[in-house]
Amino acid sequence: DIQMTQSPSLLSASVGDRVTINCKASQNINKYLNWYQQKLGEAPKLLIYNTNNLQTGIPSRFSGSGSGTDYTLTISSLQPEDFGTYFCFQHNSWPTFGAGTKLELK
Amino acid sequence: QVQLKESGPGLVQPSQTLSLTCTVAGFSLTSYNVHWVRQPPGKGLEWMGVIWNTGGTRYNSALKSRLSISKDTSKSQVFLKMNSLQTEDTATYYCARDRLGDWGQGVMVTVSS
Numbered sequence: 001d002i003q004m005t006q007s008p009s010l011l012s013a014s015v016g017d018r019v020t021i022n023c024k025a026s027q028n029i030n031k032y033l034n035w036y037q038q039k040l041g042e043a044p045k046l047l048i049y050n051t052n053n054l055q056t057g058i059p060s061r062f063s064g065s066g067s068g069t070d071y072t073l074t075i076s077s078l079q080p081e082d083f084g085t086y087f088c089f090q091h092n093s094w095p096t097f098g099a100g101t102k103l104e105l106k
Numbered sequence: 107q108v109q110l111k112e113s114g115p116g117l118v119q120p121s122q123t124l125s126l127t128c129t130v131a132g133f134s135l136t137s138y139n140v141h142w143v144r145q146p147p148g149k150g151l152e153w154m155g156v157i158w159n160t161g162g163t164r165y166n167s168a169l170k171s172r173l174s175i176s177k178d179t180s181k182s183q184v185f186l187k188m189n190s191l192q193t194e195d196t197a198t199y200y201c202a203r204d205r206l207g208d209w210g211q212g213v214m215v216t217v218s219s
Contacts, residue, residue, distance in 0.1 A: 001167060034205060036151075043200055043209035044151065055207060087151055089206065094167065095141075095153040 002026050006088055006098030012106040017078045021101045023088035025069040032092040035064055035073045038100075039084040047086075048073065078103075108132040110140075110201050110210035117216050118191050124215060128184040128201030135159065135179045138204050142175060142186050144197040145212075152197075157184055191217045 003026040013019050023033065031051040036044035046055045048064035051071060061076040075082055083105055088098040114126035128140060135157075142154040155165040157175045165173050169188065177184045184201060198212040 036206070043202075043212055044206070045209075046205070046207045049205050049207070089151075089153070091205070094164075095156075097151040097153060100150045 001094050002029060002090055002092065002096055004088055004090055004096050004098040006101055008101060009099065011101055011103045013078055013103065014106045015078055015080055017106075019075045019078055019103065021073045021086050021088075021103075023066075023071045023073075023090075023098045025071075025090055025092075028068050029090045029092035031067060032090055033064070033066065033071045034089045034091065035062075036087045036089060037082075037084050038087065044087060108203065108208045110203060110208060112199060112201055112210045112213040114199070114213050114215065116214060117218060118195075119219050120192055120217055122191055123187060123189045124191055124195070126186040126199055126201075126213060126215075128186070128210060130182045130184070130201075130203070133203065135177050135182060135184065140177070140184045140204075141202045141206060142184075143200045143202055143206070144195075145200070146194070146197045154186070154199075193217050 005024045007022050033051050035048040038044040047058050047062050052064045063074050065072050086101045109131040111129050118124050139156050139158050141156045145151050155175050157163050163175050172189050174187045196217045198214050200212045202209040
């Protein structure tokens, strides 16, 4: 199975900051990498699919990049509603999630 | 409007079988895949398996021996069955469409005697 190593596990940031979250796969996942945001008590929400495609309705301050084994989610200017937990998810083969990054207010 | 809704028992006894239903609306199960994902309290997400629009299935290797996913396209329902439940199977269980772009609200299942 492909292992997804997500970092950092905890990120403290302020409104207006630029933040990045990383996922490293144990092998090439051919850009089949999605990013999700989850708030407490809610289902995850798809933000980015296949590395860099913005899901409909998601603000453009969210972006994704990467290739091979290394992928990044970037929030260009953090807004109050962006705090929560973020997960990466690879669906190249035998899908697996990263462990999550909790984004909290500094 | 795309909707998914999970239903099932909130409490299951250890060693028993869990049966969950995902009822969908706004799309056809003959056109879209449906996944099951679970999340233990306070922990991360675990992909469990998928039923393709064609009816084929794929399961998480760690759950494969205990898990079965099926569907009734005429009723727009997808079914999850998992046997030999243990306390570590306590989680919120979600169904989600296709590339996990649309999710149900989840159903909390507690395994306890």
